[in-house]
Amino acid sequence: MNRPLRMAFVGLGSCLHTMFAPVLRFVEALEVVAVVDRQDDRLAQARDLYGFSNGYHTLEACLDKERLDAALIATPVYEHVAHAVACAERGVHVLLEKPMARTPRECDTIIAAHQKAGTILMIAFMKRFNRSMRTVTQLIEEGAIGSVMGIRHNWDWGPDESGWIDPGWRGSVKTWGGQWQDHGSHSVNLTQWWAGPIRSVIATFDITGPYPEVENDYIVICTHASGARSAHQATRYFHREGEEHYLIFGETGTIETRHASDVWRYTTPHEITLHRYGRLRENHQPQHSRNWLLEGERFGQYKIELDHFVDCVRSGKRPITDGEMGRAAVEVISAAYLSAHEKREVTLPLMQELDYEDFFGNVAPRRTPVQYLKPGQP
Numbered sequence: 001m002n003r004p005l006r007m008a009f010v011g012l013g014s015c016l017h018t019m020f021a022p023v024l025r026f027v028e029a030l031e032v033v034a035v036v037d038r039q040d041d042r043l044a045q046a047r048d049l050y051g052f053s054n055g056y057h058t059l060e061a062c063l064d065k066e067r068l069d070a071a072l073i074a075t076p077v078y079e080h081v082a083h084a085v086a087c088a089e090r091g092v093h094v095l096l097e098k099p100m101a102r103t104p105r106e107c108d109t110i111i112a113a114h115q116k117a118g119t120i121l122m123i124a125f126m127k128r129f130n131r132s133m134r135t136v137t138q139l140i141e142e143g144a145i146g147s148v149m150g151i152r153h154n155w156d157w158g159p160d161e162s163g164w165i166d167p168g169w170r171g172s173v174k175t176w177g178g179q180w181q182d183h184g185s186h187s188v189n190l191t192q193w194w195a196g197p198i199r200s201v202i203a204t205f206d207i208t209g210p211y212p213e214v215e216n217d218y219i220v221i222c223t224h225a226s227g228a229r230s231a232h233q234a235t236r237y238f239h240r241e242g243e244e245h246y247l248i249f250g251e252t253g254t255i256e257t258r259h260a261s262d263v264w265r266y267t268t269p270h271e272i273t274l275h276r277y278g279r280l281r282e283n284h285q286p287q288h289s290r291n292w293l294l295e296g297e298r299f300g301q302y303k304i305e306l307d308h309f310v311d312c313v314r315s316g317k318r319p320i321t322d323g324e325m326g327r328a329a330v331e332v333i334s335a336a337y338l339s340a341h342e343k344r345e346v347t348l349p350l351m352q353e354l355d356y357e358d359f360f361g362n363v364a365p366r367r368t369p370v371q372y373l374k375p376g377q378p
Contacts, residue, residue, distance in 0.1 A: 004031040005069040005093075005310055008062050009052070010083060012042040015074035015097060019126075021050055023296050023303035029310045034066045059083050063090050070120075070313060073097060076169040077181070081106045084121070088113035093120040093313045095306075098185040100326030102176040103334055104350060107327035114323065120312050122319035123326035125189050129304040131286050132270035133190065136248065136257055139284065140194055144274060145250025148195045151230040152247040155183045156238035171212035176356035178214030179234055180205065181333055188329045191222065191230040194248055197328070198222045198230075202345040203336035207363050208237060214360050220336045252276070255284075267295035 009016055009032050016035075024032065034054040035046045043055035056062040059071075063086065070093040073083045080101050087094045094114065100123050101107045114121040127133045140148060175181060180203075192198060200223045205215035220232040245258040254275040259268075267288075274282040289295055296303060312319045334354065335346040341359045 004029050005313060006031055006033045006067060007070040007072060008032070008034040008036060008059075008066060008068050008092075009046075010036040010059055010062075010071055010073045011075035011097075012037040012039075012046050013074065015072075016046065017049075019302050020072070020306070023300045023306070024050075026297045026300070026303050027306045027310065029314075030070075030306060033068070034062050036062050059086055063087070063092070068092050070095065070309070072124075074124075076175065077102055078169075078174045078176070081109055084110045085113040088117040088119050088121075091117055091119060093122075093309075095122050095124055095309045096326070097124045098189075098326065098329070099177070099181050099333065100323065100330055102181075102330075102356070103353060104327055104331045105353065107323065107330050111323040111327065120309070120316075120319065121323045122309050122312060123321045123323065124305065125186070125321040125325065125329075126301045126305050127186050127190055128193070128321050129308065130270075130301040131299050132257060132272060133193075135269075135272055135284055135286055136246075136255055137193060139255055139272075139274065140248065140250075145248065145253035145255055147251050148226070148228050148248055149251060150228050150249040151191050151195055152233075152249070153187045153191065153230065153245070154233045155187065155244045156234055156236075156240070156242060171214060171216075173213040173357055173360050175214060176360075177333065177337065178205075178207075178212060179216045179236070180218040180220065180232075180336060181214075183234055184218070184220065184232060184333050184336070185329050187230075187232045188222070188332045189325065190246070191224070191232075192328065192332075195224045195228040195230060196226045197224065198332050198348060199225045200345050200347045201332060201335040201339050203339040205337070205340045205363060207360075208235070215363065218336075222332065267292050267300055269299075 007030055012035055032052055034056060035052045036056045036059050037043055038057055046052040047055060071087050072095045074097045075083055077099055080096060084094050084096055101110060201220060203220040206217040207215055208217045216236040218234055222230045243258060248255040256273045256275060257270045259270055269286040269288055272284040274284055308320060331348060331350050335348060335350050337359060338354045339346040341354055
């Protein structure tokens with residue numbers, strides 16, 4: 001196949017505008033021929049900003065009308081099964097946003113549909129294509145810190161602490177998960193990369209704001225098959241600029257990585273420091289040209305992710321971030337919810353399912369009486 005892949009972008013939220021749209025110009029082997037969203041204003045915005053003139057309110061209408069090779073699905077997680085399966089049944093390859101689905105059972109349905117169709121299923125774990133995260137992985141694989149003994153991770157969103165912010169679908173109980181399901185998809189996937197498979201999980205969750213129906217505060221401890229433990233923590237009540245921070249503890253050193261301050265996080269490499277002996281520091285942050293367009297073209301994680309997807313479709317090779325990897329993350333996420341519900345450590349593989357709506361309905365929210373003001377209000 002020498003011509004560009006004909007792709008539909010399904011779901012026109014932040015994934016389009018802040019992640020993929022800025023780098024689509026650099027992926028010559030891909031052509032967005034259609035977009036799908038229920039909202040007319042989003043279809044109009046995609047047309048006016050990017051020239052995507054073929055807009056549809058449903059994926060079914062798009063599949064009926066367009067001759068597609070592939071679809072990038074960035075809809076709410078509770079729609080992933082229906083959309084991914086519909087594409088497989090039409091022979092359409094899929095790049096599916098994380099989390100892959102809400103439960104391992106839903107993941108199995110998606111995987112089976114694409115195996116039957118012989119189509120490519122790739123999960124959008126873009127951090128696997130991030131050069132900073134790859135630098136960390138290279139340091140570990142080269143033995144820079146010896147065996148990984150533990151990992152500490154926090155990913156906090158200070159700007160979202162205000163009670164007036166509309167949570168949208170992410171705060172709805174229909175997702176069967178909140179911030180852990182969202183950010184935990186990445187941190188679980190990365191810690192599995194750095195410390196190996198996870199064998200057990202223990203967790204606690206909280207609802208600490210005035211609006212969400214699902215957790216926005218969590219502490220999760222995972223024990224890996226290697227014996228290493230990874231601790232994952234996040235809160236919406238950070239009261240600082242957002243931060244994503246990892247500490248990887250090894251036998252002979254510690255790797256620290258975090259977003260550099262005052263940067264556009266999708267192109268500027270993370271700060272990466274190798275610590276030794278409590279006093280020595282080595283800087284391993286990749287060099288940056290300070291030109292955002294150049295960085296996006298050469299190193300943009302979403303651009304490299306799309307390139308890999310195109311290559312897999314054309315060559316038939318298995319994606320680095322395949323459906324099994326997506327399922328593995330979802331299984332850990334689901335095990336954490338079960339752990340919090342039953343107040344015990346849960347061992348993998350996961351052998352039972354949780355009634356998520358009942359679980360979140362019984363999480364006693366710690367709601368704050370503070371009345372936040374919108375920006376600009378006196």
